[in-house]
Amino acid sequence: MDRTITIGTRGSDLALWQANFVKAELAKINVNTKLKIIKTQGDNILNLRLDKLEGKGFFTKELEEQLLDGSIDLAVHSHKDLPTKNPEGLIIAAVSDREDPSEIIIILKDCVDATKKLSVKHNGTVGTSSNRRQSQLHAIRPDLEFENLRGNVPTRIQKLRDEKYDAIIMAKAGVSRLNIDLSEFYVEEIEPTAxxxxxxxxxxxxxxxxxxxxxxxxxxxxxxxKEVAEQIGVERKVLNLFDGGCHMPLGCYCEKDEEGIFHTWTTKSLDQDEFPDRLYYTSNTTEGLAEKILAKFDISNRKIPKSIFISRELSEYSYFRKALEKHQIKIEDRSLIRTVPTIHKLDSYILKQIDWIFFSSKNGIEYFFKLEPLLPKDVKFGVVGRGSEDSLKNLGKSVSFVGESSDTAEVAKEFAEIANGKTVLFPMAKDSLKSIQKELSVETKIIELVIYETILEENVAQSFSDVLVFTSPSNVEAYFEENLLEPGQQVVSIGKSTGQKFDEMGVKYILPASPDEIGLAEVVFGIDVL
Structure with missing residues (x-):
């Protein structure tokens, strides 16, 4: 191409990085370009929350106007800032690779409480101008206070440095692209499926x-x-169907696995203070996927469960409980097992030589720390599920590995990548399945410590709830020792290990994306009563 392409961009550090990234990509294919900086409404109004600004596209409107009048040839945007419909005469011609879409919460070091979820101190003040972030944060940390946070990425971080907030939350991509040093803060990453x-x-x-x-x-x-375009096409279509803009408390993330299955997580609430509904949905195709997701959120036109049984006791603060009670779903929560310790003293020599301690359950954590172990200072902890992570955090322990998949084989492979060749202690139940150990290499020293035993309750009462949620293989055994499924009852298994029991019985079950209360809430919300 002989002509020089004029690239329009906002003037913030991040916008300039983005424009220069595209400029460099075009240079690789011998296209000449130059930059033109354009101020937008969003740059000029910095004292209001994003949801208080009128209209949509307040970070893009001026760039689009100059595209239409020919002042520039190309505009580079953060795709999430764009309205779902292009102005007449404009199109999105290309999209970039996807930077890590995770969020990060950045905390002043003296405002960290390692025993709390996301590590912000009790009643801490979090800076954000996003209703979506506030809605989801408030659901898991209702004690937090929220204050408006505007400005470009360095400005926001400086406001935290000036102690106007205890913590702030923002997209990881912006910080990564600008290569900002955050070592003075405590930083916790929140993955897009968490x-x-x-x-x-x-x-x-x-x-x-x-x-x-x-x-x-x-x-x-x-x-x-093209692959990124296909996946974000689902996300943007969901936003479009909900007729949402930047202010809507809506999140949507779609990813494609190696088998070509599309996995989509969606969260939505009416405003930043309402407990959000979350949905996990899988599909072999993107065709009609957004429409199916939209239909799941229209609970006035489908039959959601009226009652749920779950094989564990739930606290009044339980995420799963709050997600169900929002829709007046009756909860029957009772464990069908009990546990007893098998040892009362630890061999201190064993503990001196370990590099990792891996827990497959909250029971393992409870019984292990009741033994008051004297651990090496540099020992690392690994767990299956965010529930076990929370249990360790409540004890003031930092967790180095969290297996978030409901497939323990996947968790085992991920853990093996970082633990092979080390010494790993497994505090566990008698007759444990040992799923994680099976994937570790022969060079890895495995120490198995049976610290508790599971005992099945007898004469377990039948549940007539619409959906039965089972949280361990032992609970499945205890329930079906005396009971059968009622016609129309649907089964949810917290993970594949538990699901193996149903495979043996020939019972169909639903598997969540993650083996925790958020994962369970996502799949139960999507269930239609037969």
């Missing part, structure tokens, strides 16, 4: 051009990531 579902298209750049600029469109296909 407590914080990101904004649709978070971490992706959108390259916008005039619809009739065919030559430029063809050139941009050389830097277009």
């Amino acid at each position: 407590e914080m579902v990101p904004s649709p298209a978070q971490g992706v750049l959108a390259i916008q051009i005039r619809e009739n600029d065919n030559d430029l469109f063809e050139i941009l296909q050389h830097i277009n990531n």
Whole structure:
């Protein structure tokens, strides 16, 4: 191409990084470019929350106007800032690779409480201008206070440094792209499938051009990531169908696995103070996927469960309990097992030589620390599930590995990558399945410590709830020793190890994305009563 392409961009450090990234990508295919900095409404109004600004596209409108009048040829946007519909005459010609879409919570070091979820001190003040973030944070930490946070990435971090907040939350992508040193703070990452579902298209750049600029469109296909475009297309379609803008408390994240299955997490609430609904949905295709997700959130037109049985006792603060009670779903929570310790003293010599301690359950954590172990200072902890992570955090322990998949084989492979060749202690139940140990290499020293035994309750009463949720293989054994499924009852298994019991029985079951209360809430919300 002989002509020099004018790239329009906002003037913030992050926007300039993004524009220069596209400039460099185009230079690789011998396209000449120059930058033009344009101020937007969002740059000029810094004293209001994002949801108080009128209209949509307040970070993009001025760039789009200059595209339409020919002042620039190409605009680079953070895709999540774009309205779901392009102005007439404009199109998104290409999208970038996806930067990590996780959120990070950045905390002043004297405001850290390692016993709390996300490590912010009790009643801490968190800076954010996002209703989506506030809604999801408030659901897991109702004690937190929220204050408006505006400005570019360095400005926001400086406001934290000036102690205007105890913590702030923002997209990891912006910090990563600017290579900002956060060593003076405590930083915790929230993965996109965990407590914080990101904004649709978070971490992706959108390259916008005039619809009739065919030559430029063809050139941009050389830097277009079609796979990312397909996945964020689902996220953006969900946003469009909900008629949402930047202020809507909606998160959506879609990823494609190696088998070609699309996994989508969606969270939505009416406002930043309402407990959000979360949905996990899988599909072999993106065709019609957004529409199916939308239909699941329209609970007025489908039959959701009226009652749920779960094989564990829930506290009044339980995420799962709050998610169900929001929709007046009756909860029958009772454990069908009890546990007893098998040892009352630890061999101190064993503890001196370990590098890792891996827990597969909260019971293992409870019984192990009742023994008051004297541990090496540099010992690391690994767990299955965020529930076990919370149990360790409540004891003031930092967790180095969290297996978040409901498939223990996947968790085992992930743990093996970092623990092979080390000495790993497994405090466990008698007759444990030893799923994690099976994936460790022969060079890894495995120490198995049976510290408790599970005893099945007898004469377990039948449940007539619409959905039965089982949280361990032992609970499955105890229940079906005396009972059968009622017609129409549906079964949820917290993980594949528990699900193996149903496989043996020939019973169909639903598997959550993660073996914890958020994962269970996601799948139960999506169940239609037969």
